[in-house]
Amino acid sequence: MRLPSTERLSVLVVEDEPLIAMHLKLCVEAFGHKVCGVAATADDAIELGLTHRPDVMLTDLRLRGGTSGEHAARVLFETIGLRAIFVSGNLDPDMRAQLSDLSPIAMIMKPFGIQEIERALSLVRPPPQS
Template sequence: MSQILIVEDDMIIAANLSLQLTKLGYDISGIVCKGEDAIDHVQKNHPDIVLMDINLKGNIDGIDAAIAIHLKNEVPIIYLTANHDDVTFGRAKATQPYAFISKPFNKINLQRTIALVEEQIKEKEHHQKDQVLDNLEVLDDRIFVRHNGRMVKIMLDQILYIEAERNYCNIITKMGKFLVVSTLKTLENSLSKSSFLRVHRSFIVNVSKLDAVADSHLEIDRKVIPISKTYKEFLMERLHMI
């Protein structure tokens, strides 16, 4: 299920949202009450969806926060609003949100809106997967990536790790890095689970290349890579099998 960040300065509403979403099976990435905190949280935690109140207290409102978030992250935003004036709607619409939820919300409206947004996300990922076929071809033991106008062969055992960069990924090898048009999820689904493992929302690692594993990070070729709690259990199980 999706991880959702709640940005709401009314703590009663925020707590109600968190309770309803948890009952529906969603993970709450966090609850913040200021736009500045939302920007910071998205940058550090990369939630799947942001529920953003438009009328936030503080220096910036929800729309300004969404604009700042989208400068570095393309996380889907659902606006929460009790304000229906045309000027506010126009500003919000310009940020290309996935949906609006009017206050006061009800459980059914919340559930259906998020379900529809998840469908939009899946459709976008499928579209990006179709796009990546023109830039990346994955075979049993190698991949071909488009680099400097030609398709370059990279053996899978040469890959150290893969790092997400918005809708692109950097494939890191000893020879250098190769930028491909793909989400990390698309690459994760294309690569062998026996050799490659997701350890963070932004990283896939080649398990055979691990140099060290600590409580909150691992190391590959002197690169320190964070380990998320979500993926740590799978990593440890995988290491015990080796």
Template sequence: MRHFDGSVFAAALLEPATANLWCASVAPKAPAPTGALSPVEKTGRLRVLIVEDEMIVAMSLESLVEDFGFEVCAMAATGAEAVTFAKALRPDLILMDVNLIGDMDGVEAARQVRETMDARIVFVTAYGSGEVVERIQSTIPHAVVVSKPVVGSALLRAIERTDPD
């Protein structure tokens, strides 16, 4: 899903109010009607929302997710976008950076998403200190945290740990 242009993303980083420009080409789809097959049941692929405000990291996560055979359904750079996309697209999994541009960080965005749906969430952060992990765990019990720089095998293990089965 190589849908964003780096120059637009760079401009979005300079102006957080326009941060959604780089992922605007991913139109949110209406939730499936009750009784309909979920997207993962239809395609057999895990649908992943990537929430990351650093373009290089977002692209790296996208590449890893696709290498695992999963589908990237959208990418967001702010907490507000993450909440909007999660509610509209209902992904199976969210890869959530903790420190995001804008007023809402990843922990708060995850809390808001969890109020309306039970998405699996893997936090991806460069700040794996005790304080950050404690805040994540107190907000989203049993949350899985992966440290940056992300290694593919560690990310895959983290995703597997979120599987309810």
């Protein structure tokens, strides 16, 4: 599915497993969106988020160096209002409750199908074009 250029999203991918990060990037691009960056740590995600101000972030919870996708999502949500699609194998009911105050767009369990990513991205509304 390709979207008109006015509906393309800017997406930040936050994933420390290189093959999964590449798969997510290819999925996002196949759906007609732009990946503004790929981060493997919370610090890198925060820096890329503040620099590029994407429409949404696709993020895992456990990241390289013992850092947390939840931390990155929380900082970016509180500073620039960036909402997340969480893609993780660690989305038990307690974690879902812990993430609820971040107004997540979706929570997708690993392993995931590309249709789940496409469906979650379809819920994101890009800002109006000026």
